[in-house]
Amino acid sequence: MVNRPDSPLRVTQTASPTPAQVISELKAGHERFKQANSIHPHASEARLHELEQSQAPHAAVLTCSDSRVAVELIFDSGFGDLFVIRNAGNSATPGTLASVEYAVEALQVPLVLVMSHSGCGAVGAACVPEHLLTPTLMDHVGHIRNGLKGAGLPFEPQVDLAHAYGLHAQITAQELINSSALLRKRLQSGQLEVHAACFVLHNLEINWLGSQRVA
Numbered sequence: 281m282v283n284r285p286d287s288p289l290r291v292t293q294t295a296s297p298t299p300a301q302v303i304s305e306l307k308a309g310h311e312r313f314k315q316a317n318s319i320h321p322h323a324s325e326a327r328l329h330e331l332e333q334s335q336a337p338h339a340a341v342l343t344c345s346d347s348r349v350a351v352e353l354i355f356d357s358g359f360g361d362l363f364v365i366r367n368a369g370n371s372a373t374p375g376t377l378a379s380v381e382y383a384v385e386a387l388q389v390p391l392v393l394v395m396s397h398s399g400c401g402a403v404g405a406a407c408v409p410e411h412l413l414t415p416t417l418m419d420h421v422g423h424i425r426n427g428l429k430g431a432g433l434p435f436e437p438q439v440d441l442a443h444a445y446g447l448h449a450q451i452t453a454q455e456l457i458n459s460s461a462l463l464r465k466r467l468q469s470g471q472l473e474v475h476a477a478c479f480v481l482h483n484l485e486i487n488w489l490g491s492q493r494v495a
């Protein structure tokens with residue numbers, strides 16, 4: 281089988297990529313998607329068979345459940361490339377943190393990306409509560425609201441939603457770091473980076489908000 285020269289991610293992993301290499305891979309995949317040049321790598325049945333016994337994704341991505349935030353499409357990636365964790369509003373919950381820790385510890389991912397998006401209903405509800413929510417949803421959205429308030433986002437006279445979307449990704453990334461001794465240890469050793477970003481629906485851009493540090 282001839283290797284596809286345009287395949288951005290290795291099928292056989294020989295050594296873990298660095299966090300910087302993974303960021304470059306993600307940015308290159310996103311650029312292809314944005315330019316309508318996606319190559320849809322690693323989408324075959326054969327690729328899935330190669331991965332049947334093990335997986336070695338290059339990044340853990342925590343993002344929103346929103347149907348428009350299709351992670352593998354946005355980064356032009358495929359089977360085995362990304363360990364994706366999703367909930368409404370990409371919040372730091374016990375399940376989220378456990379999933380991230382699994383990716384870091386068991387799968388040795390060198391990069392965790394927390395990616396929010398414009399037009400997020402959960403962040404919107406946290407900023408401008410309009411609908412009657414269930415108690416569980418109130419808790420979930422209240423956590424987002426408290427984080428934004430704690431970060432100093434002004435809610436009066438009007439909240440800056442565009443700012444809130446990106447800020448929430450940074451807050452979530454920081455919450456993951458603050459809640460996990462494992463993440464802090466890997467960050468401090470340089471084996472891991474935790475980045476925040478925000479996907480903008482109307483122009484397909486990703487605002488990269490930088491790597492997050494141990495507080």
Ligand SMILES: [Zn+2]
Pocket residue numbers: 344345346368369370397399400401402403
């Ligand atoms: Zn959302």
